Amino acid sequence: MTLESLNIAIALPEIFLLTMACLVLVVDVYLPQEKRNFTYVLTQLSLILTLVFILSNQGETRALAFNDLFVQDAMAATLKLFIVIISFGVFVYSREYLQARNIFKGEFYVLGLFSIVGMMLMVSANNLLMLYLGLELLSLCLYALVAFNRDDGNASEAAMKYFVLGAIASGMLLYGMSILYGLSGSLQLSEIAQAVSRAEGAQNIGMIFALVFIVVALAFKLGAVPFHMWMPDVYQGSPTAVTALIGTAPKLAGFAMIMRLMVEALGGLQADWQQMVIVLSVLSLAVGNVIAIAQTNLKRMLAYSTISHVGFILLGILAGTAEGYSSAMFYTISYALMSLGGFGIIMLMARQGFEADNIDDLKGLNQRSPWFAFIMMILMLSMAGVPPTVGFWAKLAVLTAVVDIDLVWMAIIAVFFSIIGIFYYLRVIKVMYFDDAVDTQPLECGRDMQIALSTNGLAILALGLYPAALMSLCVSVFS
Amino acid sequence: MFTDLPLLSIIVWLPILGGVAVLLSGDKGDANGVRVLSLVIAITTFVLSLGLYADFDTSTAAMQFVEHRPWIPAFDINYHFGVDGFSMPLIILTSFTTILVILAGWEVIKKKPSQYLAAFLIMEGLMIAVFSALDAIFFYVFWEAMLVPMFILIGVWGGERRVYATIKFFIYTFIGSVFMLVALIYMYYKGGSFSILEMHALKLTMNEQVWIFLAFLAAFAVKVPMWPVHTWLPDAHVEAPTGGSVILAAIMLKIGGYGFIRFSMPITPDAAHSLDWLIILMSLVAVVYIGFVALVQRDMKKLVAYSSIAHMGFVTLGLFIVFQIWENPANASGGGAALAVEGAMIQMISHGFISGAMFLMIGVLYDRMHTREINAYGGVVHTMPVFAAFAVFFAMSNAGLPGTSGFVGEFMVILASFQANFWYAFLGALTLILGAAYTLWMVKRVFYGEIANDGVRALKDLNTREFVIMATLAIAVLVLGLWPAPVVDVLHASVENFLQHISVSKL
Numbered sequence: 001m002t003l004e005s006l007n008i009a010i011a012l013p014e015i016f017l018l019t020m021a022c023l024v025l026v027v028d029v030y031l032p033q034e035k036r037n038f039t040y041v042l043t044q045l046s047l048i049l050t051l052v053f054i055l056s057n058q059g060e061t062r063a064l065a066f067n068d069l070f071v072q073d074a075m076a077a078t079l080k081l082f083i084v085i086i087s088f089g090v091f092v093y094s095r096e097y098l099q100a101r102n103i104f105k106g107e108f109y110v111l112g113l114f115s116i117v118g119m120m121l122m123v124s125a126n127n128l129l130m131l132y133l134g135l136e137l138l139s140l141c142l143y144a145l146v147a148f149n150r151d152d153g154n155a156s157e158a159a160m161k162y163f164v165l166g167a168i169a170s171g172m173l174l175y176g177m178s179i180l181y182g183l184s185g186s187l188q189l190s191e192i193a194q195a196v197s198r199a200e201g202a203q204n205i206g207m208i209f210a211l212v213f214i215v216v217a218l219a220f221k222l223g224a225v226p227f228h229m230w231m232p233d234v235y236q237g238s239p240t241a242v243t244a245l246i247g248t249a250p251k252l253a254g255f256a257m258i259m260r261l262m263v264e265a266l267g268g269l270q271a272d273w274q275q276m277v278i279v280l281s282v283l284s285l286a287v288g289n290v291i292a293i294a295q296t297n298l299k300r301m302l303a304y305s306t307i308s309h310v311g312f313i314l315l316g317i318l319a320g321t322a323e324g325y326s327s328a329m330f331y332t333i334s335y336a337l338m339s340l341g342g343f344g345i346i347m348l349m350a351r352q353g354f355e356a357d358n359i360d361d362l363k364g365l366n367q368r369s370p371w372f373a374f375i376m377m378i379l380m381l382s383m384a385g386v387p388p389t390v391g392f393w394a395k396l397a398v399l400t401a402v403v404d405i406d407l408v409w410m411a412i413i414a415v416f417f418s419i420i421g422i423f424y425y426l427r428v429i430k431v432m433y434f435d436d437a438v439d440t441q442p443l444e445c446g447r448d449m450q451i452a453l454s455t456n457g458l459a460i461l462a463l464g465l466y467p468a469a470l471m472s473l474c475v476s477v478f479s
Numbered sequence: 480m481f482t483d484l485p486l487l488s489i490i491v492w493l494p495i496l497g498g499v500a501v502l503l504s505g506d507k508g509d510a511n512g513v514r515v516l517s518l519v520i521a522i523t524t525f526v527l528s529l530g531l532y533a534d535f536d537t538s539t540a541a542m543q544f545v546e547h548r549p550w551i552p553a554f555d556i557n558y559h560f561g562v563d564g565f566s567m568p569l570i571i572l573t574s575f576t577t578i579l580v581i582l583a584g585w586e587v588i589k590k591k592p593s594q595y596l597a598a599f600l601i602m603e604g605l606m607i608a609v610f611s612a613l614d615a616i617f618f619y620v621f622w623e624a625m626l627v628p629m630f631i632l633i634g635v636w637g638g639e640r641r642v643y644a645t646i647k648f649f650i651y652t653f654i655g656s657v658f659m660l661v662a663l664i665y666m667y668y669k670g671g672s673f674s675i676l677e678m679h680a681l682k683l684t685m686n687e688q689v690w691i692f693l694a695f696l697a698a699f700a701v702k703v704p705m706w707p708v709h710t711w712l713p714d715a716h717v718e719a720p721t722g723g724s725v726i727l728a729a730i731m732l733k734i735g736g737y738g739f740i741r742f743s744m745p746i747t748p749d750a751a752h753s754l755d756w757l758i759i760l761m762s763l764v765a766v767v768y769i770g771f772v773a774l775v776q777r778d779m780k781k782l783v784a785y786s787s788i789a790h791m792g793f794v795t796l797g798l799f800i801v802f803q804i805w806e807n808p809a810n811a812s813g814g815g816a817a818l819a820v821e822g823a824m825i826q827m828i829s830h831g832f833i834s835g836a837m838f839l840m841i842g843v844l845y846d847r848m849h850t851r852e853i854n855a856y857g858g859v860v861h862t863m864p865v866f867a868a869f870a871v872f873f874a875m876s877n878a879g880l881p882g883t884s885g886f887v888g889e890f891m892v893i894l895a896s897f898q899a900n901f902w903y904a905f906l907g908a909l910t911l912i913l914g915a916a917y918t919l920w921m922v923k924r925v926f927y928g929e930i931a932n933d934g935v936r937a938l939k940d941l942n943t944r945e946f947v948i949m950a951t952l953a954i955a956v957l958v959l960g961l962w963p964a965p966v967v968d969v970l971h972a973s974v975e976n977f978l979q980h981i982s983v984s985k986l
Contacts, residue, residue, distance in 0.1 A: 366635075370505075370594070381627065386653075387620035393551075396616070396664070400554065403664045411664065415657040422653055426630075426646055434634040434642050468551045475553050 007065035010072040013053040013080065014120050020046035021113035028106030036104050040095055043109040047088045047116075054080050064126060068188060071126035074477045075329070079123045079256050082333050083249045086340050087116050090248060092452040093344040094241030096445060100352040103149050103239065111148075112245060115141035119253035125260055128177045128187040135173070135221070138253060139166050142246055146238045158237025165230040169220030176213030180265075183207060189265040196268035208272050214261055215276050222254045224314060225283035228307045235303035240350060240357065243299055244343035247306060248336045251313075255332040258317060259325065270320045277318040282413055284311030289421040299357045301424060302342055305383060308421055309335045312398050315414055319401040326474040327397035333470065334382070334390040334463065341379045341456040348372060348445055348453060359428060364437025372443065373432045375457030382460045384425040385418055390463035393471065485546050487560040490528050490574065491608045494520055498600030501593050510592045517581050517596040524603065525574040531567050537968050540564070540976030542613060542676070550617070556673050559614040564973030565740050565824065566610040568966055569733055572831045573610065575955075576729045577603040579948050580722040583839055586944075587846050588636060588720070595636060598628040599722060606730050610737060615663045615673045619656070622734070626652055629723065629731070637718040644711075644718035651711040655701035659742075662694035666746070679745040682985055688750035695743040696758075702735030705758075705795060706765040709788045716784035717851070721842030724780065728787050728834035733827045736794040740820075740977065744798065748981040751799065758799040763906045765792030770913030774920070779844070779851045782921055783837045786877060789910060790830045790889075796907060797823030797892040801978065803899035815898035820974045821967055822891025828966060829876075829884035829959055836873040836952040840866075843945055844925075848934050853924050857931030862938040867926045869941075869949045874922045876956050878915040884959035 008015070024046070028039045054077060062073040091112065098104040118137030125131035143166065147159030181187055183206050184195030199207050219227040235243050262273055288308030295301035313335070316328030349356035349365075356362075366373040382391035395418065399411045463470055497520035501513050536543060542561030550558040562570065580599055588595045605625040612618035626649055633645035667673050670681040683691065701708045712732075716724045744751045751758075766789050773785035801816040843866060844859070845851055860867035876883030879890075889910065896904035930936050941949065959966065 370591075377627075386627065387623045392620070392623070396660070397554070399661065400664050400667065403661070403668045408661070408665060411661050412658075415661055419650070419654050419657060422650060423646075426649060429630075430634060430642055430646065433631055434645075466550075468549075468553065471551060471553045 006067070007063065010057060010063050010065045011070055011124070012057060013050050014117060014124070016053055017046060017050045017113060017120070018117050020049075021110060021117060024106065024113060025110045028110065031106070033104075036106065039106045039109050040091070043113060044088060044091055046113065047084055047091070051081070051084050051088075054084065069127045069130045070121075070124050072124060075256065075259065076124045078329075078473060078477055079252050080120050082336065083116065083119050083123070083252050086249045086252075086336050087112065087245070089340050089344070089452055089456060090241070090244045092448055093244060093340075093347045096449060097239070097241050097347040097350055100350070101149065101239065108145065108148060108241070111141040111145050115145070115245070116249070119249055122253045122260075123256040125257075126189055128181065128189070128192075128265075131257060131260060132170075132174065132177065134253075135257065136170065138250060139170065142242075142250070145242045145245060146234060148242060149239045152237075152239075154237040155239065158234045161230050161237075162234045165220065169217045169227070172213045172220070173217035176210045176217065179206060179210035179213070183210070189260060192265040193267060196266055199268075207266070207269060211266055211269055211273055212276070214266070215273055215280075218254070218258055218261065219280050221257070222251070222310050222313075223303075223307055224280040224310050225287040225307060228284070228287070231307060232300045232303040235306075236297055236300045236357070240299065240343055240347050240355070244340065244347070247302065247343060248340045251306075251310075251332055251336050255313065255329060262317070263325065274318050274320060277314050278410065281311045281314035281318060282410075284308060284314065285414055285417040286311075289417045292421065292424045295424070296359055297357055298346060298359050298362070298428075299343075301359065302339060305421070305424070306335075306339065308417065309383070311417075312395065312414065315410065316398040316401050319405050319407075321401060321405060322478040323397075323404060323475075324401040326471075326478045327394075327401045329477065330397050330471055330474040331394040333474070334394045334460075337456065337463075338379050338382050338391060338460060341375065341453065341460065342383070344449075344453045344456060345372065345376045345379070348443060348449065351441075351444070359431055361439065362428060362431045363435040363439070365432040367437045368440065369443050372453065375453060376432060377429050378457050378461050380425040380428050382464065384422045386422075388461070388464040390460050390467060390470075392464060393467040397471065485560075486527065486530055487544050487562065487607075487611045488546055490524050490531075490570070491560070491604050491611070493527070493604070494524050494577070494600040494607075495604035498597040498604070501600060502597035504593055506591050506593050510589075513593045513596055514581070514585060517600060518578070520600055521574070521578045521581050521603070525571075525578055528571050528574040528607070531562060532571060532969070535562075535567055535969060537564070538972060540972040543567075544611075545613075550614075554616070554667070554673065555671070556616045557614045559617060559674065560608075560611045561613045562611050564970045565737065565977075568824070568828055568969060569610050569730075569737060570607050572733070572828055573603060573606050573730050576725060576831065576835055579835065579839065579951065580725050582944055582948050583725065583842055584720070584722045587842075588722075590636065595632070595720075595722075598632050599726065602628040602632075602726060606734070609734055613675050615666075615675050615678065615742075617673075618675070619660055619663065623653075623656060625731070625734075629727065632723045633715060633719045636720040636723070639718070640714070641718040644714040647711045648715040651701050651708065655698040655708075658694040659698035662691045666691065675741065678742075679980065681746070683747065685749055685753075685986060688747040688985065689754070692743055692747040692750035692754060695738065695747070699735040699738035699743065700761070702738065703732055703791050703795060704735065704788060705761045705792070706769060706788065707761075709765070709769070712788060713781050713784040716787075716838075717778060717780045721838060721845065724784075724838040724842075725835045728784070728838055729831040732787065732791055733831060736791065736798070736823065736827050739795065739798050744981050745977065747985075749984050749986055751981065752802045755799045755802045758795055759803070759903065762792040762796035762799070763903065765789055766796070766910050767906055767913070770910055770917065773917040774913065776917075777853055779841045779853055779921060779925070780838070781851075782853075782917060783834065783841065783877075786837075786914065786917060787830070787834050789914070790826065790834070793826045793889055793892050793907065793910070794823045794830075796903070797826065797888075797895065800892075800896055800899050800903065801981070803903075804895060805982065807899055815895045816978050817971075817974050818891050819895035820977065821970050822888050822895060824888075824970050824974075825884070825891060825959070825963055825966060826888025829888050829956070832952055832955045832959065833873060833877050833883075833885050836869075836949070836956065837877060839948060839952070840870055840873060843941065847938055853921060855931070856925040856935060857928045858926070859935055859938060860926045861930055862935060863940045865946065866941050866949075869953060870922060870926060872953055873956070874918045876960070877918045879911050882957070882960050884956045884963070887960055887963050
């Protein structure tokens with residue numbers, strides 16, 4: 001084995017980011033608290049450089065590295081791009097939030113960077129082991145981040161729940177993977193795919209057995225009903241900065257994990273997993289949308305809304321066609337952008353000693369800041385799927401993919417539950433526009449946050465007016 | 480003169496971008512600045528939209544002023560505008576009404592005037608786009624987007640129960656339209672195109688047609704609104720600010736009727752044929768039953784809202800009666816179908832003027848007295864003689880007095896109904912009695928008799944701004960009533976083509 005055969009160059013973004021994460025870890029130790037901003041700047045700088053590497057690394061062709069453990073293809077490149085951009089946004093939004101709570105510490109950035117490395121590895125995994133390691137790197141960082149505000153009881157409780165349930169899910173995943181390994185004799189995704197296509201009789205049953213565990217584990221990680229229990233508590237209990245980290249980019253990594261495992265490796269069992277995913281999707285749409293209505297806490301409401309969006313993403317995946325996958329990817333990317341903005345608004349409203357995470361805290365936002373009320377309205381309309389926002393196109397793409405495989409009834413169920421869903425998004429708009437402000441303190445935030453949040457909201461609108469570019473990007477990934 | 484310009488794009492985007500500019504100018508300085516700016520934008524749009532009429536070719540039913548550019552190639556969704564005889568008059572009605580609405584809110588709206596005016600301008604652009612879009616998804620985008628400014632308008636500037644009313648309005652309309660979306664996607668799956676004109680030619684089985692027809696019905700029946708899904712309208716009207724009510728009654732309801740013409744009937748002619756009894760039944764219930772409901776209202780706005788539902792019943796009646804006119808053995812020539820559809824269109828335009836005028840009248844009274852209760856008034860004629868003259872005139876046209884536009888459409892539809900079935904015509908004609916009863920009775924109670932209280936005694940007659948609004952509308956109502964020929968000419972080729980199309984079975 002020579003160094004050339006490892007083909008290290010295509011993993012340059014990951015390697016660079018990993019190095020920078022270690023560097024930030026070391027540098028931060030020597031910084032006094034008042035110079036903590038340097039850590040922040042360094043973190044953002046490494047993300048920007050990673051972005052440059054990803055962009056310059058984009059080859060049309062599929063390439064393998066590290067003895068075929070690592071794959072670079074169009075899907076990986078696109079997802080990594082958005083993972084880094086969205087994480088950059090999370091760090092911008094969270095700076096002042098963390099400072100106001102005295103948790104503006106280096107750990108946040110170090111753990112955040114490691115979790116991004118984990119996500120990028122998941123996206124590029126070509127081997128079960130790689131996938132698992134990426135997932136664990138991501139998860140372990142997130143468990144620690146949830147409990148990051150040490151003295152907050154709710155956060156500790158959330159971290160505990162997250163950790164226990166996440167560990168169970170990882171166990172399930174490992175169990176399913178080990179069965180797959182036993183049956184196929186390989187951890188390589190492509191070799192597993194071949195084994196699946198050859199499998200007959202009892203071996204096939206064994207494959208399906210493994211599939212069940214893998215689907216359950218994926219449902220846990222994505223938060224699909226009935227494996228969603230951890231989400232509302234974790235979303236609510238974590239500091240909003242961490243919720244934003246959990247609720248945005250990891251969904252993209254989760255989507256990649258589904259594509260790698262269920263489509264690339266177990267694509268031969270599509271007929272079997274389709275049924276399971278239909279159940280998960282319908283339940284997620286129903287439970288997510290209905291229970292969200294009863295929430296008074298904005299973060300909790302967004303958790304349930306995430307569950308319903310996961311139902312939509314699964315709907316695209318279960319179509320099992322290239323259009324289905326590209327629609328699911330389009331949906332995931334637009335969802336991550338929308339929820340990034342949503343958490344951004346919560347952090348904008350929050351200030352020292354005040355979380356602003358209740359829906360009523362948004363009362364009269366139009367009087368306090370018409371501009372950010374407008375941004376939030378766009379975000380809510382986009383989540384509800386009202387044109388001309390990107391959320392509408394995401395839903396349209398998924399519904400088209402589902403109708404294409406003659407599952408019109410699934411499309412009808414999906415739109416039925418989005419009607420229910422519209423109610424709680426409208427309530428947020430109602431509170432902002434129609435109610436009088438209780439809290440009249442002016443909103444104060446840095447210029448960077450203002451620009452980032454405005455760009456975020458306008459991007460949702462711009463992508464809604466001209467979705468063709470992002471849509472054809474997603475289509476080209478799977479063609 | 481205008482043919483080389485993308486005129487439709489201009490009149491869609493001018494008010495939308497203008498609205499954004501008004502929004503951005505904010506409420507910091509003098510409100511008069513944004514008012515004048517909005518008025519200028521609205522008038523410019525109106526003048527430009529007249530260009531559609533000036534260059535309209537009445538001899539063809541083909542789409543005119545067509546603009547076609549790819550928008551989202553992945554789904555073959557196009558930026559596709561074009562107008563025919565059905566949409567062009569409605570576009571001009573839209574741009575005309577917006578001017579009046581902006582004038583009507585001139586001094587009255589004190590809370591965030593820039594947001595108020597911007598909402599109307601943006602809505603104007605979106606509504607014009609709805610009338611001219613020829614790509615189904617393009618249509619749907621504007622159709623849904625239009626709800627948002629109205630939702631805000633009712634919710635922010637509305638009355639007591641505005642939140643309830645506006646959420647009800649939004650959810651009702653949204654429920655109807657998402658099923659339409661599924662139907663559109665299904666047709667894309669069958670035919671591979673979102674173009675409305677290609678959908679017209681798409682072959683569909685009876686079973687598919689029935690489901691698609693019902694999906695469209697869910698969307699358009701809510702919008703028209705037809706009995707029994709009309710209950711959002713009285714709430715929305717009562718709570719909306721005057722301008723919102725005017726736009727709602729004058730334009731938004733027409734989009735439902737337009738939808739039947741553009742989508743339901745040409746795309747699913749066989750289902751429309753076999754289910755026409757249902758629509759006729761719903762229309763007649765609207766005309767008769769809702770007429771009685773209007774009679775007992777105590778709130779003026781509610782009364783006019785119910786009268787709108789009854790009048791819109793004529794539109795759906797006129798559209799769906801054509802199948803029975805063709806089938807009636809006593810009517811071998813099959814004539815009268817064109818009369819019915821043209822009657823429905825004239826009724827839509829005329830109702831746009833009259834309902835707008837009625838709501839503006841109530842607005843004039845409400846601005847002075849801050850109540851819409853009929854009982855709170857009496858003897859207004861003694862203090863506001865000029866206003867009372869207009870009121871009586873519009874009430875008469877609402878009741879369908881010959882010589883006003885209200886008469887033309889209703890008369891055409893009733894006349895056509897005779898060719899289908901005597902009883903349809905009989906029940907439809909009841910509106911002439913009921914309409915006169917509820918409108919004139921309201922006018923009597925509000926305007927005549929002794930001066931009821933000190934509030935009425937202190938009333939001041941119309942100011943110049945209000946007089947201009949009322950006079951403009953009165954002229955429009957009279958012109959359309961006495962000389963409907965220009966509108967009928969515009970309609971004619973499109974109506975013939977429409978009837979020709981729906982008479983051919985797709986099976």
